[in-house]
Every structure is written in C-alpha cells, then in structure tokens.
Amino acid sequence: MSQPNHRPRAFPISIKGVVVRAGKVLLLKNERDEWELPGGRIELDETPEECVAREITEETRWKVTTGPILDTWMYYIDQAEKHVFIVTYGCYPDGDSEPVLSHEHKEIGLFAEHDVPGLTMPDGYKHSIVTWFARLREDAPELVR
Template sequence: MGIYRLPVSVKGVLLDAADRVCLLKNDRNEWELPGGRLEPRESPEQTLVREAGEELGIQVLVGSLLDAQVAEVIPGREVFLVTYRCFWDGEGQIRKSSEHEDVGWFSAEVLCSLKISACYTRAIKRSLDD
C-alpha cells in the first residue's frame, strides 16, 4: 500500500463590513476563495498572505482556522484544503490578477445561486457564524 499524499491548498474567507465575501472566478467559470497551493518551507499563513497579494493585490492578516478537509475542488483531483478567516485593513485597492476572470463581493444570500464548491460555502458559513 502506497503513501496517501495530497497537495495542500490554503484559502481565505475575506469579508467586508457588510459581511459580503470576496470571491474570484476561475477559468472553469466557478467562484472560489482567494488562496493557493502551499509552497516548500512556507507556513499556511504565509501561503495565504502571498496568494492574496498575487491574486488581489492587497496585504491580508490571517485570523483563525475555519476548516480543514479533503476536498475534490476539481473533478477527480483531491486536495487537503485549509481555510482561514482573513482581514484586510482597507489599504490599496482590490484588483483581479491574470489568474482569474473576475472578482466580486457576495452576500450569503446569493451564494446558493453561484457556481461554487460546497467546501468553500462551508468555510464561509463558519466565518459568518463566528
């Protein structure tokens, strides 16, 4: 029996003052949380700070751990998904990178109408319940 290994993806739930969550639209026409793959010698928190800078052009502070689970975010491909609450001080302006098609802020009420993975909505709900 081989060793069970999964890539680690670190995502952040970033809420504005109106409790809307920041989401990015990927090339599969799905909405996702900002974040990405853990790099060698990088903590999950460092990954999230780096990825938020790359994907949104802002500096975030990483808060509490919201969720950790094995998730199939792409059909047939599992990752170990770690999700944190994160905060933005409002400095600078959010922009989308070339990695994504769009960026937006969404209320909890509209999440069910979006094409978004249940693993992301679970973490968003946990963040809103805090």
C-alpha cells in the first residue's frame, strides 16, 4: 500500500568501462574537469554489456570486449544536483590503436595504476580501477605489464 503523496524516485543509469592496456587505464576528462571512465546511457534495444562497448568505441574509437561487472553505486553530481546510478564493467581491449578524443570530452589519457589515486575523479571510479587491475594481475597479466 502506497502513501497518497509518495512518488517513487527515478535515477539516470550510466554504464562505464574500465579498460587497461599495457599497464594503463583509459580515462576521459569531462566538463566538470573530473577524470572519468568511458561509458554512458543504455539504449532500449541493448544490453548493459553492449552499451559499454558501444560507448567506449564512440568516445575513444577503441573496440573492447566487455567482461564482468566490477561495481555499482549511487553518485551525486554536485554541479548538476542529481544522483546517477553507476555500473562499472571490466573491459578487454581489442587491438592496439591509440585512443581518439571525441567531442564529448575535453581530454583523453592513459594512466598507470599508481597515478589514479591523485586524479580528480569520483572515488567509485578509483575503486573500480583498483578492482580491475587486481583481477587482471590474476587472469590476464599481459594487460597490466
């Protein structure tokens, strides 16, 4: 039974990918001057795995194979005054081309794991990056060297 004045809250969902190649993680700088993982909004006709692969390709021209879910959390964006539900996936790079910056971001970068703690970015992204590096060291060490 719901209360008469109760309105369920809805939140946008953002599907993000952690891509590591040659020991470096792919990051993008957004309009708030924060580094973030590539990714974006899911479309009605796609799975979350397809979404993150498509978004990474659109934003960087990198093709990836989507791996496991790493984390989920609610992120509050101060400047926009809204909450966004974040889902992060570990992704495997398909190829060795250089990433290309799209019109959606201000900057693109590849960062070593030890550089990530000092970057301006949400802690949830940092946690996902640490988690993916740890898994890759066990399952695909050639990507972290």
